[in-house]
Amino acid sequence: MEMKLEMDGTVAIVIASGSIDALTAPELANFINLQIQDGHTRLVADLAGVDYTSSAGLRVLLGAVKETRSKGGDLRLANIQPDVKKVLDLSGFTSILKHFPDRAAAIASYNG
Amino acid sequence: MPSQKKVALVIGSGSVKCAAALGLKQALDRAGIPINMLVGCSGGSLYAALMALNVPTEEIAAMSARLWTRALTARANRRALWQALFPKLAKFDSSFSLRDDKAINRQLQAVYGGKRFEDASIPLYITATDFMTGELVTLSRGDLLPAIRASLAIPLIFPAVQHEGRTLVDGYLSDPLPVSVAIREGADIIIAIGFQADTQSHLSSLMRYTFQFTSVVSNNLLKSNYAFTSLAHHSEVLLMVPEFEQRVRLFDTDKIPYVIQVGEREMGKQLPYLQQLLSN
Numbered sequence: 368m369e370m371k372l373e374m375d376g377t378v379a380i381v382i383a384s385g386s387i388d389a390l391t392a393p394e395l396a397n398f399i400n401l402q403i404q405d406g407h408t409r410l411v412a413d414l415a416g417v418d419y420t421s422s423a424g425l426r427v428l429l430g431a432v433k434e435t436r437s438k439g440g441d442l443r444l445a446n447i448q449p450d451v452k453k454v455l456d457l458s459g460f461t462s463i464l465k466h467f468p469d470r471a472a473a474i475a476s477y478n479g
Numbered sequence: 480m481p482s483q484k485k486v487a488l489v490i491g492s493g494s495v496k497c498a499a500a501l502g503l504k505q506a507l508d509r510a511g512i513p514i515n516m517l518v519g520c521s522g523g524s525l526y527a528a529l530m531a532l533n534v535p536t537e538e539i540a541a542m543s544a545r546l547w548t549r550a551l552t553a554r555a556n557r558r559a560l561w562q563a564l565f566p567k568l569a570k571f572d573s574s575f576s577l578r579d580d581k582a583i584n585r586q587l588q589a590v591y592g593g594k595r596f597e598d599a600s601i602p603l604y605i606t607a608t609d610f611m612t613g614e615l616v617t618l619s620r621g622d623l624l625p626a627i628r629a630s631l632a633i634p635l636i637f638p639a640v641q642h643e644g645r646t647l648v649d650g651y652l653s654d655p656l657p658v659s660v661a662i663r664e665g666a667d668i669i670i671a672i673g674f675q676a677d678t679q680s681h682l683s684s685l686m687r688y689t690f691q692f693t694s695v696v697s698n699n700l701l702k703s704n705y706a707f708t709s710l711a712h713h714s715e716v717l718l719m720v721p722e723f724e725q726r727v728r729l730f731d732t733d734k735i736p737y738v739i740q741v742g743e744r745e746m747g748k749q750l751p752y753l754q755q756l757l758s759n
Contacts, residue, residue: 388752389715390759421752422709422716429710457720459706 369397369416378474379407384416387424396427399442400434408440411473415446422455432464441465445473482757484714487516487666488530490523491656492649492697493674495728497522498543498735499721500672501536501558501741507670508536508554508748513755516602518660520650523672524605524630528591531599540739544732546586551730552636554579573610573646575687576638583637584628591623598623604664605630606650606657610639612643615653617660618642635689651693656700656706658716667714668756670749672742673701675720677728715756719745 371389379402394437402410410431420428431442444466447455455461467473486509490500500523507514519527525546529539540671556579561569596619605618607629618626629640629647640647650657656673676694679687709716721741727734 425709458700459702460707
């Protein structure tokens with residue numbers, strides 16, 4: 368899995384691609400935790416390049432949401448692909464996470 | 480060297496759609512991946528039990544097509560009307576059902592009669608629901624017949640089953656996809672195949688109304704329980720909720736070959752990742 372960070376004002380955008388599963392989840396969790404430790408608590412995860420998430424991926428997302436929210440921020444999702452959306456819907460995640468059709472809308476939601 | 484990780488297959492409720500588990504099993508067999516534990520709920524119990532008894536896939540498909548026919552619900556339970564209208568006089572109790580259960584009992588007896596959990600070559604767990612408490616009940620010892628009959632006891636449609644001092648109904652009522660059983664029994668990698676119940680296009684009869692009611696409850700329960708178990712498990716839950724391009728209704732056993740293909744396709748998507756997990 369590949370990850371990179373872009374900034375848009377105070378919003379940190381985590382751009383991930385590949386699968387989020389038990390083999391890659393620790394790497395993603397570390398990457399997100401580093402951003403939070405650096406003071407970036409308003410996060411957007413751009414999932415345009417993520418084609419699969421397993422239960423291990425869900426645990427990473429939940430951990431990040433709880434961590435950012437406890438620090439006054441949030442993790443918001445953008446560009447969720449259909450197979451990933453299905454898992455997020457089935458696990459109830461779309462009811463507790465804010466998600467947007469594209470990155471711009473997710474970033475703009477922090478300014479609303 | 481074979482993997483030390485314990486693999487469980489959990490087959491959720493879904494009537495004929497549960498045959499997708501056969502396609503999934505075929506894909507696992509071809510890849511040489513053994514299943515170490517089977518959990519079945521409702522329609523899933525029919526397939527889990529036969530897999531655990533080592534019945535070949537083709538034979539299971541044929542047996543389930545013979546077993547699961549419209550004849551199972553064809554005959555009304557005439558006493559039900561009297562029980563509904565005059566509960567005291569007609570002695571309304573937990574055995575209430577709109578359909579007569581003689582046909583389903585006969586069909587299940589023909590396939591599972593005389594067989595026991597202890598005959599299974601793969602540890603088998605069948606789930607039902609204690610109707611009086613709502614508790615998920617896991618059955619894993621003794622005769623298979625009452626366990627499967629209980630797991631299939633759709634409330635209002637078939638009578639509850641009195642078993643070991645409990646009043647048992649369909650397992651979907653407490654958990655349509657009992658991943659929790661596999662977690663508790665020590666599974667590492669859990670392959671879970673579940674099914675969203677179809678909603679009715681129109682509510683023109685009491686049966687349709689009943690199915691709609693149960694589908695809504697069951698689908699929401701599937702989501703909430705999966706949310707919990709996916710976060711609670713220490714290892715991986717590979718969830719499959721197949722999408723069927725063709726509508727597969729309660730007794731569409733003629734579609735079993737198609738359903739098996741869908742299951743095989745779904746497993747095929749996750750097979751490379753599963754192989755990686757097992758070799759890791």
